Every structure is written in structure tokens, then in C-alpha cells.
Amino acid sequence: MRDLERRYRKLLRVYPTSYRQARGAEIIGTYLDLAESERRWPSILDVTDVLAGGIRERLRAVGAADLLPGVRLAAVLSFITATTLAGFWAAAETVTVSDTWGSPSFGPFATTGIVVWASWLLAAVVHVLAPARVHIAIGLALSTTAAVVPVAALFELPRPYMFVLVPQAMLGFLALAIPTHTARRHRLMPLTVAAAAALIAAGALSGRSTWFYRFSYGGAFLPEAGAALLLTAMLTAAILSLRGDTRGLWAIFVLLTPIGLLALYPLTENIAPVVGAGHADFRVATGTAAVVFLLGGTTLVTALAIRRRSSAAVDTLASPVHERCPQCGR
Template identity: 45%
Template structure:
């Protein structure tokens, strides 16, 4: 066995054991035939293809065929929310307090957060006009900028948006990285339109007073839980409609959005926990940090746990019309 074949065999471990026994030699042989002369390592494209195929087969074996479409649905909703929030926050940045107040600002803006929201608006524009792979790169850059604004503000001594606002934006961005590649052009423009609508609403609903940095905290406590409630309502309605057609994308989307929903509702969740344990009326920083850690760990743990449980409760039986083959993914056309 050559070194290249051994390396393909290692990558093949991404597939379930039964599938490897049935098709492993055929798959490895195909990749070896297509490999160029003198190649010693699988190409990155081959490695990614094998890992994707293994993931698909494991999901099919666990009865989780709808997971990836559900994650993509969650990504669309997360990106829509992130861009709408960026539109609202960008308007708040346009009203710095008067110089006589002695409050530090960043030129004509309240804080360096204006760069963060501009990056998210650029991501919405990129998704509307550019291929999805480029839009995902802009989203990743916006996430990195959202994270970098904290140490940059500390080192430069400049004001920034609070973590209560920045952390949910990062959570939404992580889910948004799974945006689908193929959507109709009008659908791809919806995040940009949502950002414009949110900015217009904030411009007209905001009281005509000068904005100060502490207003980020107050407005965030009002807007973010409502954003979580809207996402939850939309997912539940979509999930109920899809479930009528035996489509479980809505359930997987909800499981994917657990962490972003929790981060958007962080002040409420931390307040409930702190009030229950210590009788506090408003959550302290310790309660907020502990709740953020729990919420951040809950979401990533929920998906694999759900997949494992679903795979264990499945019962093999005769194929019926509409069932999917765990190997090829095709649906049965008749009862045997």
C-alpha cells in the first residue's frame, strides 16, 4: 500500500464503518486513479470532498438528513438579524454628545463601533451583489473586526459599544457563515433592505436628544430581547409549516440558533439567574459572564447530542414509500 493510499484511507474514516466496508475500496480506488503522477498527499479539494461526504453519510445514518438545510435556514435568519441590528446601531453612532459635555468621542461618531457596523453593512451589500463565497469572507472580516474593537479601544483609550451588543453580533455572525450558495437575487437583497429599514426606523423613532455612550446599554436591553423574540417566532412558524410536510429543517434551525438567541436575551437570562440565586434586581457582571459562557457552550453541544439521540432511537424496518436510502439518499418509490 502506497503512502498516498494510506492517507486516503485515513480520510475515509470520516465515513461510517458499514459504509467504509461496503464502498471504501471503490472510493479510494477512484481517488487514486484521478491523482496525478508522483502525488504523495491528497489535494485539499479531495480531503474536503471526503470529509463532506463522510459527514453526509453519518447524518443520513443518524436520520438527520435535514440538518444541513436547517443550518442554512438558521444562517439566513441570523444574517438578516445581524444586518438589521447593524443598521439600527449605525444610526445611534451618528449622534455624539456635545463637546461641552466632556465625553470622549471618535470624531463625529459616538465610538469606534461605527467601523464595526459599517463592516456588517458591507457584508449585506456583498451578499446582495457578489457570489456567496465572497460574502462569507466579508462576514468573517466583520466578525474579526467586531472582536478586535475591544482590545483596540482599550489600547487607544477610545469608547466602544458594550459587550452586551458586540457578543450577540459575533454569535449571529458565526451562524451566518453557513449562508447557502444559491438563493434568488431578490432573497439575497433582503438583508440589505432589512438594514436600511432598521436604520430608517431608528432614525425616526429615536427621541431628538443627544446620544451618549451609556445609551448603548439602555437601547440594547430594549432591542436585543425583541430581536430574539422575533427570530424565535419566525423559526417556530416556519418549523410548524415545514413539519406538516415531514420536513424537520425548522427544528434543526432552532437548535442551531440556541446560542445566538441566548446571547440576544443575555440580560434577561442573567437577571433571572441572579435574581433566583442572590435576589438581585439587575444582573451583575459575574452573572452576565457566567450566563454567556453557559449559553455559548449549550448551542454547540446541543446539535451533536440531538444527532446522537436521534440515531439511537431509530428503528430499522422495511423501506416504505418516501423513505430515504442511508447510502445513496434517494427516496423509495414503492413499498417492497
């Protein structure tokens, strides 16, 4: 057996066992036929395709095939939220003054966060002009969001707080599932909302003598953004439910984690005294973020389990009852 075939077989374990037994050989044969003769490892696109197919089949097996459309809807809402935050913070960093109080700055901008926000706004532009490449642009923005922390530490530059970067990264991670084949008017929404957020920030902060008081990535704004995201998801779910569409409900379950992370700052401030910490230090913030991830993941898994049981019950009720023949007893 060639190395490539063996690796495809290992990769195919993401599919349910019954599906692998029925179609595994066909799937592997297709990938091998399309692969170059000298290739020894599956390509990134093939790996992504197999993983997506395996997850889809496993969800179908537990009666939750409509979770994937819900994830795509959550991705759209996450991308709109991420670009809106980027527009607000980018304008805030641009119009505020950082040297009045001797605060450190990044050139004409308040912090190195301007690079992060610019990358997210670029992703919004790419989403409009070249939707097929939006996932690459989102991946670049995610990489920039992660890289700003070590780079700022290495060169001793100011950066946004972690309770700002962590929810931004989570929103971007979900945005990777955004569909590319949508109408242009729909693709314009993230960029339009980001521009509106930038105008609001510019109007609120322009002309201030210092950003020390008016702009320090205050924690009060992010929970409101999370509440707006939750209300939007709930309204969308209610409208879709009227048509018997469950995408909105699954989108709410998927969005619970980023919504919780958007409230990370006030959660950490309230939890610190409970655990005996003098202030919301790194240990408390990390623990709080871990709890948010755990609760969000547990809620989604519980919803999947409930859906699986309800689907199994429906299948049992729908299956015909076999009655014995009064003559042969079979």
C-alpha cells in the first residue's frame, strides 16, 4: 500500500464507521486518481474536504444535519460583528491623541492594534470584491490578531488588551465558515456596518485632548456588542422558525462562546473577588475564558445529544410494527 493511500485511510476515520465501510474505497480511489504521482501526503484542500465531509456525515448520523447551515449563519453574524468592532477600534485609534499624557503610542496611532483592525477591514473588502478568497483574508486577519501579542511584547509596543483580542479571534475563527456564494448586497453588509461604526467612533472621540480617559479599549463597549449579537441572532432565529427553519436556533448555540468572550472583562472583574484575587489578573482572566469555552461547548454538545435522542424517538415511532402471521406464526 502506498504511503499516500495509507494516509488517506487514516484521514477517512473522521467519517462514521458504516459510511466508511460502504463508500470508503470509492472516496479513497477518487482522491488517489486526482493526486499527482509523486505526492506522498494529502493536500491541504483534500484534508479540509475530508474533514468537512466527515463532520457532515456524523451530524447527519445523529439527526443534526441542519447544524451546518446554522454554523454558516453564525459565521455571517460573527464576521459582521468582527468587522464592526474593527471599524470602531480603527477609527478610535486614528482620531485620538496618545502623547498628551505621555502614554506610549504606535506612531500616529494609539497602539499596534491598528494593524489588526486594518487586516479585518481588508477582509471585509475582499469579501465584497473577491468572495472566493475571503477565507484567505480571514485567515490572514486571524494570524495578525495572534501575532500582535508576541510582536508587541518583543518590541515593547502598546497593543489592545487580551479581552479585546480573544473575542475578536473567536469571531474570526467562526467567520471561516462564511459562505462565498452570496449576493453582492449581502456581502456589502459587513463593510457597510464597519464604516458606520467607524463614523460613530470618529464622532464620539474626535477633538478629545487625550485617549487616556476616552479611549483605552474600555471593557464597557464589548458586552454591549455581545448583547447586540445575541439579540440579532435571536431575532433571526425567531423569523426563520416561523418558516420551520432551525438554522437560527443552531446559530445561537454556536454563538454562545463568542458572546460570552465579549463579556470577558466584566466577568473577570466580578469573578476576581470571589476567587480571592486582588484584581482581574492573568490567572483569573485565563480561568474565566476557559469556563466560557467549556460552558459554550457543553451547551452545544447537550443540544446535539437532545436532538439525537429526539430523532431516534421519531424514527422508532415511524418504523412499521411487524405483526406475527396468525397462520405461520412469523
